[in-house]
Amino acid sequence: MVSELETDRPVGTRRASLLYGVAAVVSLIGLADAIYLTVEHLSGRSVRCTISGCSEVLSSPYATVRGFPLAGVGALAYFVVFSLATLAAFGYRGAGRLVMMLVGAMFLATVWLLYLQAFVIHHFCQYCLLSALVTTTLTVLVFIARRQASKN
């Protein structure tokens, strides 16, 4: 008796498991990116103006949530995605549903952040764009995996 998440893999087809595995690996890219941005933010380096334009984005009021760096929230989210996607890849039933809900929320947040960069801050940060790419990829992977799993 491990948990209600566990199953003997009747749900996940091999293809769904593979897609969750790929999603777990992709989430590591997002995790590394978000950790880097969090450390940049906390060390104050992101506040300095540089040629990349990241400083404008990371020193804007939208880069923090109640004083906590948004990148830190992102790092936490990517870690949870990695954990859930890994569990889903190993056939833990509820994990697939949870990761889809989380990734869906992250995708909506990404759309909002892209809007802020384009129309409010008027600067793009390449690390934030990488994160947007990772989240979009995760969304596609997880939704396809869910479809594959539900076919079973």
Add this chain to the structure above:
Amino acid sequence: MKRILPFVMIAVVLGAGLLTAWYLRRTPAESLQPAPAPGASPAATAAVPVEPGAEPAHAQGNANAPVTLEEFGDFECPPCGLIHPILKNLEAEFGPARLRLVFREFPLVPTHVHALAAARASEAAALQGKFWEMHDLIYEHQKDWHEAFDVRPIFEGYAKTIGLDVAQFQRDNTSEIVERRIFLDGKRGHSLGVQGTPTIFLNGREVPFPSLEQDKLRELINAELAARH
């Protein structure tokens, strides 16, 4: 074994993530980074010789003051605008006999669309002997012009305020000498490894960005003054 494998993987990633964050966090040094004197070729800048920058440099304070703060600044950069009053306070506190301030142009183009125009305006004012007056006005009103579509009339207004010959100021804005000074300061910045603004050197040693606060800078200046006594 298969049951615990995902949990092992999660634990490994968590550990690796925390370790990476800790490693990245400890990288920035709090001590002053040695930077080379003009003409020297230290390991930090490898084969790049240190450029002298535009001469004469824009400086306030005695040439033989024991402490020199050399700032590489971009007029449109918000943190540069924030450090401006701090430097003014320190200048008043230590006086020209003890503290010399040098300003170097380092407009971050194309990130800041008006940075070059602002640098040109300050250099054009310098040709009429009013660099620091223009420098102060541009920084103090950074929020007023930063969002403007065309900043030239705004800077011409500042030129009028500080009593410049505006027609001459307009001509100087696009002059060769103004372009050259900005280019030479930028070249010096690059040769010293400047990557962003504000970057400040205290007697030739780079002050780490987290130390660019009034109290920390005061401490560093006092330490330098004590070391020279």
